Amino acid sequence: MDLNIVSLKTKRQLCKLEGISKSATIATVKELFEKKNPRYYQSRQSFRLNPKAKSLKDSDIVATMNLDVDNTLYFKDLGPQIAWATVFLLEYAGPLVLYLVFYFRFPFIYGDEFTFKPSSEWVVRVAALCHSFHYVKRLFETKFIHRFSHGTMPIRNLFKNSSYYWTFGALISYFINHPKYTVASYGESQIMLGLGIFVFCELGNFSIHYYFRNLRPAGTTRRQIPKASTNPFTWLFSFVSCPNYTYEVGIWIGFAIMTQTAVALLFAICGCLQMTQWALGKHRNYRREFSDYPRSRKAIVPFLL
Template sequence: MKVSVEKQRRSSKGPSKGGAPQTANISSPVEFELSEGASVLDLKNQIQKKMKVPVVQQRLTIDGGKKVLEDKSLVKNYELEDKVVALKDLGPQISWKAVFLIEYGGPILIHLAIYKMQSLFYGQKFVHSPAQRAMFFMAIFHYLKREYETLFVHRFSHGTMPFSNLFKNCFHYYVLGGVLLAYFNYMPSGGLGTPVADNMSSFRIAISILLFIASEFSNYSTHVTLKNLRPAGSTVRKIPYGYGFDMVSCPNYLFEILSWLSYAIISPSYFTWLFIIVSSAQMYLWAVKKHKAYKKEFPNYPKSRKALFPYIA
């Protein structure tokens, strides 16, 4: 079985009128001889040897880019006899596991530094209030939990992403969830003996901590549910059921929002609310996208479910 592959690149002329990036061929089609039982991944391995494009950087499409060739599918199923496969080099990639570890590791170090190095960041020494200690341990617990889930719970449907996207992804966690959240919540003006601390009751702090713990473990429970839906090493998709999923498609996002709302109960900083608003908006967009994908893929998907917020949206 012969397959023709043509390498493409982005055009220097910029986007087309419709907004899609234009592509231009930079090589003549290259012929590959494959067995009848060859998979798309087998084809990619041959492309790596012959055209020097690493497997993780390859995106193979047909029909003008409308159909992507999936790694585990058989090449013969795409009926490529009279077609040319378009090869796009995605550029340097980084694994999603590494992305998450880097994203969540940054805020841990930032919170630790700002909380512990008072003289460096605030120019003075002071004693943190009970509320500040609670916020510190909540933030550290949250990001350590995310690191643990990345290593031992999450199963990724996509192996890699473009390395260039890493810096954009880290901005939210490092700046909003790291620097701004830490600096303005651990300030001397909220330290022990200040009016801010004196007006913060122990009951309010306790409620904040209890709601935070409940939300975090609820979030963890939904991640375990999603893990159990997908066998290791596969990209299988099924309809999730169980705690949280009976009401919304993405309860993991809902419980994460509730975690930060619990944190906000004892936070004196407006930047906490900025962080929550930006995070919630992004998670809502992700939830709507996943909700639509579920409904499109599964005809029997529960119609009563909302995307993120029960009974609302």
């Protein structure tokens, strides 16, 4: 059979792929399309049955698709791509380095009299350790723990995501390491409470990421219902679909309590709003995909949301 490839944007025919087997997959279609249009490498391609439909999966088979009488597929250019892992590594390296620039008080930040003279407040040193640990953990997870279901993302996301993490990393560090920084209102008890929440949630977050790694076999996109295991930190699966996000929000709430800075609290709020949106989407997908998915679970906040 022949497939007519039409631009989703202009609705003009781009090419015709001839002699396509009905048992061929979209991955095969992408390979053949790339031969005719080398600039559109496979990770840059998206095909749809109609302009308003969702992108077809690489595993979708031509024979099972409800093609129109002209056997038309609509092509969308996803733009230049970059590996997910590369994006994450750059996202997380930025705030790690920037925070330490302010912590060590590099020249031209707070004035010559404070250059390379870190604060003597112990909570400032603890905050630097916590912040650095968090992003070192993220870099480690990106390199050795995470298994990405998609190999690439649009390169424009690199600048959007990096600007978010880098800007907040710099702002948080600027105020915590400022010579006029004042410690938490309730002193050591407040600091230890925040530190305790931070450490607990870091352990929980890592436990969930490690659990997800083992849940998806290497080299596959197989999906299963996540369930509580013998690790106590995974028991949160009994209440929410995305405990990794729950713990992540807890990390930054703990950090904000410990340092008592408005910008750290703002970062926690912004992160919470974004992760809530992601969690709700994943929660809906779980319920749609698995008929036996636990109906009592919420998305990110136990019993509430």
